[in-house]
Every structure is written in structure tokens, then in C-alpha cells.
Amino acid sequence: MGRYVVRRLLQMIPVFIGATLLIFLMVHVMGDPVAGLCGERRCDPATAARLRQEFGLDQPVWQQYLTYMGNIVTGDFGTAFNGQEVTELMSTAFPVTIRLTLVAICFEIVIGITLGVLTGLRRGRPVDTSVLLVTLVVISVPTFVTGLLLQLLLGVKWGLIRPSVSSAAPFGELLVPGLVLASVSLAYVTRLTRTSIAENRRSDYVRTAVAKGLPRRRVVVRHLLRNSLIPVVTFIGADIGFLMGGAIVTERIFNIHGVGYQLFQGILRQNTQTVVGFVTVLVLVFLLCNLVVDLLYAVLDPRIRYA
Amino acid sequence: MPELASKTDTAVAAQAATTTDNVLATDAGPAPGKPRSLWSDAWYDLRHNWMFLLSTGLILLLLVVAAVPDLFISGDVSPRDGDLTKHYLQKPELGHVFSAEWLGYDHQGRSIYARLLHGTRASILVGVMVTVAVTLLGGLVGLISGYFGGWVDSVMSRITDVFFGIPFLLGAMVVLNTFSERSVPVVSLSLAVLGWTSIARVMRGSVITVKQADYVTAAKALGAGTGRILFKHILPNAVAPVIVVATIALGGYITAEATLSFLGIGLTDSISWGQDISAGKDYLRTAQYVLFFPAAMLSLTVLAFLMFGDAVRNALDPKSR
Numbered sequence: 001m002g003r004y005v006v007r008r009l010l011q012m013i014p015v016f017i018g019a020t021l022l023i024f025l026m027v028h029v030m031g032d033p034v035a036g037l038c039g040e041r042r043c044d045p046a047t048a049a050r051l052r053q054e055f056g057l058d059q060p061v062w063q064q065y066l067t068y069m070g071n072i073v074t075g076d077f078g079t080a081f082n083g084q085e086v087t088e089l090m091s092t093a094f095p096v097t098i099r100l101t102l103v104a105i106c107f108e109i110v111i112g113i114t115l116g117v118l119t120g121l122r123r124g125r126p127v128d129t130s131v132l133l134v135t136l137v138v139i140s141v142p143t144f145v146t147g148l149l150l151q152l153l154l155g156v157k158w159g160l161i162r163p164s165v166s167s168a169a170p171f172g173e174l175l176v177p178g179l180v181l182a183s184v185s186l187a188y189v190t191r192l193t194r195t196s197i198a199e200n201r202r203s204d205y206v207r208t209a210v211a212k213g214l215p216r217r218r219v220v221v222r223h224l225l226r227n228s229l230i231p232v233v234t235f236i237g238a239d240i241g242f243l244m245g246g247a248i249v250t251e252r253i254f255n256i257h258g259v260g261y262q263l264f265q266g267i268l269r270q271n272t273q274t275v276v277g278f279v280t281v282l283v284l285v286f287l288l289c290n291l292v293v294d295l296l297y298a299v300l301d302p303r304i305r306y307a
Numbered sequence: 308m309p310e311l312a313s314k315t316d317t318a319v320a321a322q323a324a325t326t327t328d329n330v331l332a333t334d335a336g337p338a339p340g341k342p343r344s345l346w347s348d349a350w351y352d353l354r355h356n357w358m359f360l361l362s363t364g365l366i367l368l369l370l371v372v373a374a375v376p377d378l379f380i381s382g383d384v385s386p387r388d389g390d391l392t393k394h395y396l397q398k399p400e401l402g403h404v405f406s407a408e409w410l411g412y413d414h415q416g417r418s419i420y421a422r423l424l425h426g427t428r429a430s431i432l433v434g435v436m437v438t439v440a441v442t443l444l445g446g447l448v449g450l451i452s453g454y455f456g457g458w459v460d461s462v463m464s465r466i467t468d469v470f471f472g473i474p475f476l477l478g479a480m481v482v483l484n485t486f487s488e489r490s491v492p493v494v495s496l497s498l499a500v501l502g503w504t505s506i507a508r509v510m511r512g513s514v515i516t517v518k519q520a521d522y523v524t525a526a527k528a529l530g531a532g533t534g535r536i537l538f539k540h541i542l543p544n545a546v547a548p549v550i551v552v553a554t555i556a557l558g559g560y561i562t563a564e565a566t567l568s569f570l571g572i573g574l575t576d577s578i579s580w581g582q583d584i585s586a587g588k589d590y591l592r593t594a595q596y597v598l599f600f601p602a603a604m605l606s607l608t609v610l611a612f613l614m615f616g617d618a619v620r621n622a623l624d625p626k627s628r
Contacts, residue, residue, distance in 0.1 A: 014465055015472060023473055026481045136610060142562050144566060145598075242474060242475075249569070267477075267480050267481055270484065279473060282474065283473065286472050
């Protein structure tokens with residue numbers, strides 16, 4: 001187990017370096033990092049040249065990347081377009097987005113898995129068909145439409161929620177944005193659980209458990225569900241990373257100043273430091289989530305062992 | 308939303324492993340009586356599936372709309388020119404079917420119905436172009452790393468991991484932000500840059516299962532070259548799960564394009580539902596229909612492709628029936 005974790009951590013290093021290099025190149029080579037520094041206008045050549053020298057942009061790209069990574073290791077993520085430290089932006093943005101992601105994941109687990117179990121046990125019945133159709137509709141309506149409509153109905157028309165989240169962003173105000181963020185994944189979790197449950201229902205261990213005379217509840221929860229969770233856990237694990245980086249639209253609609261907001265600003269203003277810094281952290285989160293998921297396999301299915 | 312496309316990929320990838328096995332299982336034993344191939348079996352199943360028939364009908368209709376949008380509107384209505392004095396936010400006249408005023412006018416006095424029809428082409432084109440690009444690139448990477456294995460596989464899989472680790476929509480935004488003119492091919496390419504990874508993973512898994520089959524060994528023993536084995540024997544038998552993933556993902560790419568347009572960094576040279584939704588959100592409190600109709604059209608299109616992919620998957624994967 002310990003050796004497996006160490007091996008996996010070592011395997012992460014090249015992927016981490018590759019991913020940061022990729023985003024670094026994409027932001028750097030494709031765009032002009034100086035372009036956003038003189039407001040809306042173009043910088044005049046002399047200022048641009050001075051800025052380039054100041055930021056070390058006149059050096060070859062590989063050297064810039066090495067310098068940047070060297071700084072990151074010492075905890076220096078550079079400065080954003082408005083002169084704020086990127087680490088400062090992170091310390092305000094990440095707590096908000098982590099809360100939002102937690103709310104979304106909770107919705108996915110509670111509603112998604114419950115619906116999946118209910119429909120998986122009733123394959124082909126009206127409940128199953130209607131839930132399946134609802135999931136298809138939820139997947140096809142874009143999040144930004146769901147978000148705008150919920151904001152209009154709950155926030156403006158009926159006044160049940162605040163239309164935009166305050167800067168403190170407590171859990172209570174993040175419930176509806178979290179639901180919007182989770183909606184598509186929720187539908188996928190439902191469908192995955194349903195397929196998995198329906199497949200495993202006919203397996204030998206379920207028949208044995210029923211034959212032993214175990215109560216139905218125990219058969220479903222302890223035997224059937226536990227063994228059916230592997231694809232669902234895989235999905236949710238990968239989703240944590242996507243939700244944290246992909247909340248750009250949800251955060252924009254509900255005016256949440258989290259990671260998505262900062263990334264969007266960074267991209268629009270072509271600020272390498274902000275974009276690469278945030279993406280670096282997101283890639284780390286993503287890789288660690290994958291590792292945790294793989295370790296969870298062994299907990300869920302005792303036949304899986306890591307040597 | 309940005310999440311959808313990438314999400315489609317993960318969800319499908321999570322199921323991919325099982326799909327591959329099942330597809331092979333059907334392939335192995337001939338059905339009683341006349342032996343039927345996987346594809347003819349699937350075709351038989353699809354013809355009796357209402358979801359497949361409905362979605363195929365919808366997709367065909369959308370293709371016709373994309374090709375000749377003016378066919379569906381009476382009179383000569385331009386989707387770009389508006390008349391602010393006469394038509395500013397004019398309410399829909401639901402009785403006047405297929406006319407310019409049917410679904411009302413937007414904040415620039417342009418016919419919403421005409422814009423719906425003319426926006427179809429961009430959405431469908433982006434969806435198809437991204438899917439083709441992603442299938443070719445991801446398919447090739449998956450085929451090579453699955454077949455050759457060893458260090459080739461290790462290197463290719465790590466490269467796939469690298470591209471998979473960066474949020475899909477974020478990459479597209481970074482690429483698109485550097486273009487001031489964003490045409491359909493540019494937007495499609497920006498989505499394909501990070502979008503190919505799930506196809507590569509599915510293809511790799513599928514190829515690894517297929518290459519152990521007896522007919523591959525037989526072909527090798529008979530002295531077939533690598534190219535012949537790869538494209539004549541392995542590819543046709545490994546491609547089914549990839550097709551399923553690709554069709555389902557197509558809907559996701561259409562949403563991704565709309566999301567980019569909604570964020571203001573999507574298409575600049577064509578009429579797009581995403582742009583219209585984005586413009587409509589400013590009038591959401593007074594004139595909901597400006598947002599509602601393009602949103603409904605977009606959702607319906609994505610739904611059609613999703614249902615199509617779902618039906619094909621069920622047909623190719625008998626275990627899920």
C-alpha cells in the first residue's frame with residue numbers, strides 16, 4: 001500500500017511538469033503577455049520592450065519556464081494584472097470555490113446515488129423511464145441557461161435567494177449555485193449508478209445474500225450498492241477537479257469571486273501568472289483526487305489489493 | 308456550460324471499459340439460426356427503438372435547416388438586419404407560424420425565428436468538426452499506444468494524462484483569446500486541442516482487448532504487415548465504443564461552443580445561439596422570450612444527439628438492455 005502510493009506519487013511528477021508546461025506554452029506562445037498591461041490600448045514599443053526586460057520575457061521560453069517553476073517551488077506565484085500577488089488571489093478565491101465544489105459534490109452524492117439506486121432497482125418501470133428522460137433533459141440544457149432561469153425565478157421573481165452571492169459566500173448562499181454547478185454531473189451520476197446497480201443485481205453475491213435471508217435493505221446497501229460504486233467513485237473523483245476549474249460560468253452568473261472568476265479575468269487580460277498559477281494548483285488537485293479514487297477502489301471492493 | 312463536454316467524456320470513459328468487453332462478447336458467438344454480425348444485430352435493434360427514430364428524424368431536420376435555413380421561413384427575412392423603430396422587443400405572435408414575427412423580435416429589432424434558423428449551421432458545423440478532429444487524433448493515439456504497448460504506450464498515455472489534466476474549456480478559452488476573428492474552424496480547433504483525450508483512452512482500451520483475439524494472431528502468422536493488421540483487422544473490430552463516445556460527445560461540443568459564445572469569446576463571424584442567449588440575458592426580466600427560444604433550440608439539438616448516442620450505445624452493448 002505504502003509503496004503503491006509512493007510509486008503513484010512519483011508517476012505524477014512527469015504529468016505535473018507536462019501539464020504546467022503545456023498551459024505555460026499555451027498562454028505564453030499563443031498570446032502576448034505584455035498586451036494586457038497598458039489598459040485597453042496597445043503598449044508603445046519602448047514601454048513594451050522595458051516591460052519585457054523587467055519580466056524576463058526576452059529570454060528563451062524554456063528558461064522562462066524554469067525560472068517560473070523555480071519561483072513556484074519557493075511559493076512565489078508572481079503578480080496578477082492589478083499588482084496583487086497571485087497567492088493573495090488564491091487565498092481568497094480557493095476557499096470560496098472549495099465551498100461551492102463541496103456543495104455540488106454533496107448534491108451529486110446524495111441526490112444522484114439515491115436516484116440511481118431507485119431507478120436501477122426498478123429497470124423499465126415508469127419511475128425508471130421518467131427519471132432517465134429527466135436526466136437526458138438536464139444534460140442537454142446548458143448550465144448557463146439553468147443558472148439564469150433559477151436566478152430569475154428563485155432570486156428575482158419569488159425572492160427566495162439572493163440573486164448574487166455576497167463576497168463572504170457562506171454555505172447558505174451557495175446552495176442554488178452549487179445545485180446549478182452539479183446539475184449535469186448529477187444526471188451522469190444517476191445514470192452511472194443506475195447502470196451499475198442494474199448490472200450487479202443479477203450477480204451471484206446478491207443472490208447469495210438474498211438466499212441467506214438478509215433483509216432487503218442490507219442486501220441493497222451493504223452488498224449491491226457498495227460493489228456498484230466503483231464507476232461512480234471514478235466519475236466523482238475526476239469531477240472534483242473539473243468542478244473547481246469549470247465553475248467559470250456558474251461563478252459568472254451568480255457573481256461569485258472564486259477560482260473561475262479569477263481564471264476568466266486572467267485569460268481575458270492574458271496574465272500568464274494568474275492563469276498558469278491557478279491551473280497548476282488545479283492540476284495538482286486533479287492528480288491527488290485520482291490517487292484517492294484509486295485507493296478507494298480497494299476499500300469498496302476487497303478483491304482489489306495494492307501491493 | 309463548461310462542465311458538460313468534459314463531463315460527457317469522463318462519464319463515458321468510466322463506462323468504456325465495460326462497453327468494450329460487451330461488444331466483443333456479442334461478436335464471439337453467432338446467434339441461433341442465421342449468424343448475425345454485431346452491426347446488423349445493432350441495426351435490427353435500432354429500427355425498433357423509438358428514441359433512435361425520433362432523434363434521427365430531429366437530426367435530419369436540423370441538417371436540412373443548417374443547409375437551407377431560408378426554406379423554413381416565409382418571405383425574405385434577413386437574420387442580421389433589424390428595424391429598431393418598428394420591431395424593438397416586439398412580442399412573439401404565436402399564431403403566425405413560420406413567419407418572421409412568429410417568435411418575436413430581439414433588442415435590435417431582428418427576427419428571433421430567422422436567427423434561430425440561421426444559427427443552426429454554426430452549431431452543427433462546430434459539433435461535427437470537433438468530433439471528426441477528436442476522433443481522428445484520439446483514435447490514432449489510442450490505436451498506436453494500445454497496439455504497440457511497452458514504452459510507446461507509457462509515453463503516449465502520460466501525454467494523454469497531461470492533456471486530460473487541464474480543464475477542457477479553459478484550454479479553449481486560452482487559445483481563442485488570442486484570436487480577434489474567430490471562425491468556425493478556429494473555434495472547432497480550440498475545442499479539439501484538449502478534447503481528444505477521452506477518445507484516445509477508449510480506443511486504447513478497446514484495441515488492447517481486440518489485439519489478443521485469435522484472428523489477429525492468425526493474421527500475424529500468415530505474415531500480414533503491421534499496417535494491414537492495424538487497419539484491416541484491429542480497427543474495424545475496435546471502433547464500436549469509439550463511435551458511441553464520439554456521438555454522445557458531439558452534443559457536448561455544441562454546448563461548449565455556446566458556452567464560449569456566452570462568455571464572449573466564441574464565434575465572431577457567424578450567428579450563434581450562444582451569442583443570442585448571452586444577449587438575451589440582459590432582457591431576462593422584461594422579455595424572457597429573447598433568451599428562451601435560442602436556449603430551447605440549443606437544448607433540443609443537444610438532446611437529439613444525446614438520444615442518438617444513447618440508442619446506439621444500447622444497441623451495441625446488449626448487456627445494458
